[in-house]
Amino acid sequence: MTILVIAEHDNAELKPVTLNVIQAATDIVKSAGGEIEVLVAGAGCQAVADAAAKAAGVSKVLLADSAIYSHQLAENMSLLVTELAANYSHILAPATTTGKNFMPRVAAVLDVAQISDIIAVESADTFKRPIYAGNAIATVQSSEAKQVITVRGTGFDAVAAEGGAAAVEAISFAEDAGISRHVADELAVSDRPDLTAASVIISGGRGMGNGDNFKLLDGVADKLGAAVGASRAAVDAGFVPNDMQVGQTGKIVAPELYIAVGISGAIQHLAGMKDSKVIVAINKDEESPIFSVADYGLVADLFEVMPEFESKI
Known part of the structure; x- marks a missing residue:
């Protein structure tokens, strides 16, 4: 049995979530x-x-280096992966925007059912995945001859990034599906860590009142080296851009420390951050659901607390 893990990267650096997927494969x-x-x-x-090639547990790296794959368009990636699929029993990719884009096409071409967003491996054909916004965990057994799987990175510890010595083999297959093209990237530029890779995250919710008040989080974030996130309510209200959204329909995170400021704790938000190691909640409503998952909770007005919080760090 050989497993294929599809790397997440930006053509310059291997994204850390790939190491989590390799652990699932392990x-x-x-x-x-x-x-x-x-x-x-x-x-x-x-x-x-x-x-x-340096990641622990990897036996070989296949390198498809071509302008056709520069933006990992789903149509082109699915052709490549299905071309290689015959050699593998399992095909794994991160459950990220990129992985979620092309893996369903891979499953469709192979005529198999995809297993999405797994958080644990029971056996080679049995996996656990969250359902109902993480309020229940389903154990799924697949009888497919080939398993096509997306992996929730926060469900697995990362393998060591160093220590491996796999061979790198270039592959010549490069086919352009010709039905899509990359037009432009519109990316938010920030000096802060990426949400999905940050060890500390401070997020604001509807309680922030407006986008300008998110500046109250910046000082704390700068001192802690934290990423800044937001709830869907804050994004929908136009306070901040949607690339900051944490939750079921945003980014799934599991940092060492998650600070929720003015976030009530809707089920969709909790689904995206409740695996954080330590959760701190600041909200003036003591009945807010966020306190049910918080390790530390402070019932207070965020506009009074946050300046003091920053000064004490």
């Missing part, structure tokens, strides 16, 4: 034996392949 190998290979598809991405 758990499958432990239960049934086999090897783990990693596919790096992009343009000018040799450095990414070299980094993947």
